[in-house]
Amino acid sequence: MGVRIGNLLGRVAGAAVLAFLLLVASTGLAIWWTARQDSRPASDAIVVLGTAQYNGVPSSIFEARLEHAIALYEDGVAPVIVTVGGKADGDQFSEAEAGQAYLSEQGVPDDGLLAVPEGVDTLESMRAVGAAFAERGWSTAVLVTDPWHAMRAQRMAEDAGMEAESSPTRQGPAVQTRATQFRYILRETAAYLLYRVTGESVAGAPGIG
Numbered sequence: 001m002g003v004r005i006g007n008l009l010g011r012v013a014g015a016a017v018l019a020f021l022l023l024v025a026s027t028g029l030a031i032w033w034t035a036r037q038d039s040r041p042a043s044d045a046i047v048v049l050g051t052a053q054y055n056g057v058p059s060s061i062f063e064a065r066l067e068h069a070i071a072l073y074e075d076g077v078a079p080v081i082v083t084v085g086g087k088a089d090g091d092q093f094s095e096a097e098a099g100q101a102y103l104s105e106q107g108v109p110d111d112g113l114l115a116v117p118e119g120v121d122t123l124e125s126m127r128a129v130g131a132a133f134a135e136r137g138w139s140t141a142v143l144v145t146d147p148w149h150a151m152r153a154q155r156m157a158e159d160a161g162m163e164a165e166s167s168p169t170r171q172g173p174a175v176q177t178r179a180t181q182f183r184y185i186l187r188e189t190a191a192y193l194l195y196r197v198t199g200e201s202v203a204g205a206p207g208i209g
Contacts, residue, residue, distance in 0.1 A: 023193070024189060024193070027189050027192055027193055028185055028186070028189045030151060031148055031150075031151050031152075031185055031188050031189060031192065032185060034147075034150050034151035034154070034166065035147030035148050035150055035151075035168055035185075036147070037150075037166070037168075038167050038168070039142065039165035039166060039167060040072055040075070040077045040142055040165070040167045041077075041140070041142070041165055042076070042077065042078070042140075043077060043078045043140040043141055043142045043165070044078060044080070044133070044136075044138035044139060044140045044141065045078050045079075045080040045081070045082045045114070045133070045138060045140075045141055045142075046069050046072050046073060046077060046078045046080070046081045046082065046141070046142050046144060046167075047081075047082045047084060047129055047141045047142070047143050047144065047157070047164075048065050048066060048069045048081060048082065048083050048084065048099055048144045048145075049065065049084065049085070049122065049125065049143065049144065049145040049149065049153055050062065050083060050084055050085020050086075050094075050095025050096055050098075050099060050119070050125065051065070051085070051095065052095075053091075053093060053095050053098035053099075055091075055092060055093065056092065056093040056097070056098045056101060057098065058098050058099060058102050061146065062095070062098070062099065063102070064169045064171045065144050065145060065146070065169050066083075066099055066102050066103060066106075067169075067171070068144050068167065068168075068169045068170075068171070069081050069103070069144045070103065070106055070108065072142060072144065072167060073108060073112065077142055077167075078141075078142060079112060080112055080113070080114055081103055081108060081112060081113055081114070082114045082115075082116060082129060082132070082141075083095070083096040083097075083098075083099030083100045083103070083113070083114070083115050083116070084096050084115075084116040084117075084118070084119060084125045084126075084128060084129050085099070085116075085117070085118075085119055085125055086117055086118050086119050086120050086124075086125075087117070088120075094115075094117035094118075095117075096115040096116050096117040096118075097115055097117055099115070100113050100114075100115040114132065116128050116129050116132050121201040122149070122152065122153055122156055122201055123156050123195070123200070123201035124201070126153065126156040126157045126159075126160045126162075127156075127160050129141070129157070129160065129162070130157070130160030130161045130162055133161070133162055134161060139161075139162065139163050140162070140163045140164075141157060141162045141163070141164045141165070142164075142165050142166070142167050143157060143164055143165070143166045143167070144166075144167055144168070144169065145166070145168060145169070146168060146169055146184070147168035147169065147170075147181075148181065148184035148185050148187075148188045149168075149184075149188060150166040150168045151166075151188070151192060152188060152191060152192045152195060153166065154166045155192070155195070155196075156195070156201075
C-alpha cells in the first residue's frame with residue numbers, strides 16, 4: 001500500500017511539474033508572438049510606456065519608444081500621444097514629463113500631448129492612464145513599449161479599462177542581440193505569470209516593472 005501511495009504521489013508531482021513547465025513555455029511563446037505583431041488601429045491615443053530618463057533626457061530605450069510614437073502619430077493612428085511614468089527619489093523630472101518634452105522638441109504640438117506623471121511600474125502607470133482615459137471619455141489605445149513587454153502591458157491596460165492594442169518598437173537596446181531578447185523574454189515570462197497569479201507588478205530592468 002505504501003509503495004502504491006508513493007508511486008501515486010510521484011506521478012502527481014511529475015504531472016504538476018510538467019504542467020508548470022508547459023505553462024511557462026506557452027507563456028514565453030505567447031510573449032514572443034505578441035512581440036512580433038504590430039497593431040495600429042485608429043485610436044483615441046498612443047500611449048508611450050515610460051522608462052529611464054536622466055535629468056529630463058530620455059534613455060536610449062525610452063527614446064526608441066518616443067520615436068516610434070512619433071511615427072504612429074504622423075501616420076494618423078491617434079490625435080494624442082500620452083506619456084506616462086513617475087519619478088524616482090531624487091529625480092527632478094518624471095518619465096512622463098521627460099517624454100513630453102522630447103516629443104514637443106520633435107515638433108508634436110501641445111494639443112497632441114498629454115503627460116500622466118504617475119506610476120513606478122507598469123501596473124501603476126496603466127491604472128493612471130486608465131483613469132485619465134475615463135476622465136476624457138476615451139477608450140481605445142495603441143501601446144508603445146519594447147516588444148517583450150507588449151503582452152503584459154496590453155493585459156494591464158485592458159484590466160485598467162482600456163481597449164488596448166500594441167505597436168512595439170523595433171529599434172533600441174532591447175532588440176539588439178539574440179541574447180538580450182532571450183533574457184527579456186525570460187524576465188517577462190516570470191513577470192507576466194506573477195501578475196496573472198497575484199495581480200501585482202514587479203520592478204526590475206527597463207520595461208520590466
